[in-house]
Amino acid sequence: MEKKPTPYERVVCKNTSLYHYMKINLVFDSRNKSLSAEQFKQLIITGLKDLYGEVGAAFPFDVLTFNQTELSAILRVYHSSLVKLWSAITLIGSYESVSCAFRVTQVSPFLLALSGNSREMEVF
Amino acid sequence: MSPELEQCPRSLLVCEKGNFKNEKSRHESQALKHSFNCRISLLIPECGRLPVMLEKVLSNFSSYFHVQDFPVSTFLEEKWLDAVKKGGFYALSSKTRIDEDNVVAVLPSGQLILSLDKDTYEQLGLEGRPSQYSHRKTVRHIVTVDLKSLVLGTKKYQRVLLCLKERVPLKTDFLFTAAGGAVSLLDLLSKQLYEECRPALHCRTLQDLLCPSLIPSDLKGESGSVTPTQFLEWLGAVSLSISCDNQATSFLSTYACPEPQSSVSQALLCTVTGLISPQDVCKLLTEIRRYLDEPKLTSWVSLTVHGCADSPVSWGSAEHGFHKGGENFYNFVCFQNQDYWLHMATGAKDACPP
Numbered sequence: 001m002e003k004k005p006t007p008y009e010r011v012v013c014k015n016t017s018l019y020h021y022m023k024i025n026l027v028f029d030s031r032n033k034s035l036s037a038e039q040f041k042q043l044i045i046t047g048l049k050d051l052y053g054e055v056g057a058a059f060p061f062d063v064l065t066f067n068q069t070e071l072s073a074i075l076r077v078y079h080s081s082l083v084k085l086w087s088a089i090t091l092i093g094s095y096e097s098v099s100c101a102f103r104v105t106q107v108s109p110f111l112l113a114l115s116g117n118s119r120e121m122e123v124f
Numbered sequence: 125m126s127p128e129l130e131q132c133p134r135s136l137l138v139c140e141k142g143n144f145k146n147e148k149s150r151h152e153s154q155a156l157k158h159s160f161n162c163r164i165s166l167l168i169p170e171c172g173r174l175p176v177m178l179e180k181v182l183s184n185f186s187s188y189f190h191v192q193d194f195p196v197s198t199f200l201e202e203k204w205l206d207a208v209k210k211g212g213f214y215a216l217s218s219k220t221r222i223d224e225d226n227v228v229a230v231l232p233s234g235q236l237i238l239s240l241d242k243d244t245y246e247q248l249g250l251e252g253r254p255s256q257y258s259h260r261k262t263v264r265h266i267v268t269v270d271l272k273s274l275v276l277g278t279k280k281y282q283r284v285l286l287c288l289k290e291r292v293p294l295k296t297d298f299l300f301t302a303a304g305g306a307v308s309l310l311d312l313l314s315k316q317l318y319e320e321c322r323p324a325l326h327c328r329t330l331q332d333l334l335c336p337s338l339i340p341s342d343l344k345g346e347s348g349s350v351t352p353t354q355f356l357e358w359l360g361a362v363s364l365s366i367s368c369d370n371q372a373t374s375f376l377s378t379y380a381c382p383e384p385q386s387s388v389s390q391a392l393l394c395t396v397t398g399l400i401s402p403q404d405v406c407k408l409l410t411e412i413r414r415y416l417d418e419p420k421l422t423s424w425v426s427l428t429v430h431g432c433a434d435s436p437v438s439w440g441s442a443e444h445g446f447h448k449g450g451e452n453f454y455n456f457v458c459f460q461n462q463d464y465w466l467h468m469a470t471g472a473k474d475a476c477p478p
């Protein structure tokens with residue numbers, strides 16, 4: 001007996017992702033400094049504590065990737081904490097007395113979207 | 125902190141399940157509606173080298189052409205109008221941002237879409253509509269001209285020509301591609317300075333990869349399988365080379381491959397970058413189905429297609445915008461029994477995928 005074909009099904013999900021993903025990189029004003037992934041995360045945590053205090057900054061976020069040469073990283077954060085994280089990294093202005101700034105390249109509720117950003121592609 | 129700041133702009137994820145052999149299956153029409161694709165990525169578990177037939181399809185993807193400072197009024201010339209009427213013609217302005225600049229596109233349906241800032245729109249004098257993603261003040265307008273219904277010499281034609289040639293002689297870099305062989309871009313571009321580009325193929329083999337176990341009948345992950353969100357997150361992690369080992373002591377990340385999972389000895393990840401026509405995507409999809417028809421160690425293959433963030437449309441002629449990101453992508457998971465899952469995702473400034 002031939003098997004019945006799988007019935008068609010469609011589901012629409014709104015704001016289904018628990019997380020937001022941010023592609024960021026750190027730029028230094030004059031000379032480039034070398035940072036490890038741990039120091040990079042600690043710098044962001046310090047910025048969060050400076051802005052929101054111990055309690056306000058007590059939320060988890062992940063450094064999913066870190067590129068030591070380009071000082072770029074992909075962060076994962078609960079969507080409810082995105083504004084806090086974004087504002088804190090915007091206000092970080094120095095690391096070990098050297099002026100620096102975080103540049104946000106892309107933000108998305110889908111990690112997969114970060115692997116195909118046409119704005120980063122040469123021809124687009 | 126205000127609770128409103130804890131909310132995020134809406135995003136949509138549409139998940140579909142069906143069978144390729146079903147006569148009413150919409151898999152092809154869904155792919156054809158997504159006009160401007162900038163990257164595709166193919167993940168084949170239990171595969172070390174790209175199968176010959178798939179490689180053939182990927183290397184036969186149509187070329188696309190890059191033209192600098194192309195006047196938009198050129199689309200109104202007779203030979204261009206004829207080409208557009210034949211169908212399968214795609215044009216998208218390049219290096220223009222949908223949230224800052226004027227963006228122009230020609231869809232295979234023959235529609236010329238101009239997404240214009242307020243000043244350009246007011247100078248141009250062609251009737252349009254305010255962008256549906258305007259905030260308090262309308263700062264962007266969308267003008268649509270149906271090139272297929274334009275007839276040379278008519279009043280309407282003269283008016284569009286006057287606006288695009290004399291009032292605001294819009295010029296921008298463009299990317300062109302054509303599918304189906306009806307339009308010869310080389311002939312069309314003979315008077316232009318163009319650069320022919322080939323979609324760039326890049327393959328990499330991943331060793332000892334942790335994969336979530338997928339059950340074709342369980343789209344929503346209700347019977348203990350992975351949810352669509354978890355699966356797409358994992359695909360993103362694989363594409364971006366993110367480690368899936370969840371070490372309890374890790375200070376950096378707590379990300380782990382979703383459960384239930386299994387380990388595959390190797391997997392092949394291929395990406396193709398360029399302006400890829402939906403027809404080429406459909407050819408690849410057909411070949412993937414053929415690949416899975418033969419007995420294989422893997423029970424599924426994934427195909428992800430990323431849309432251009434700065435395209436004025438996403439699916440069909442639905443308006444697309446850029447808020448925090450311009451994501452519009454879809455993913456097919458093809459199973460051995462010819463079942464498929466289709467995930468379509470969009471950001472805040474996008475209509476619901478069809």
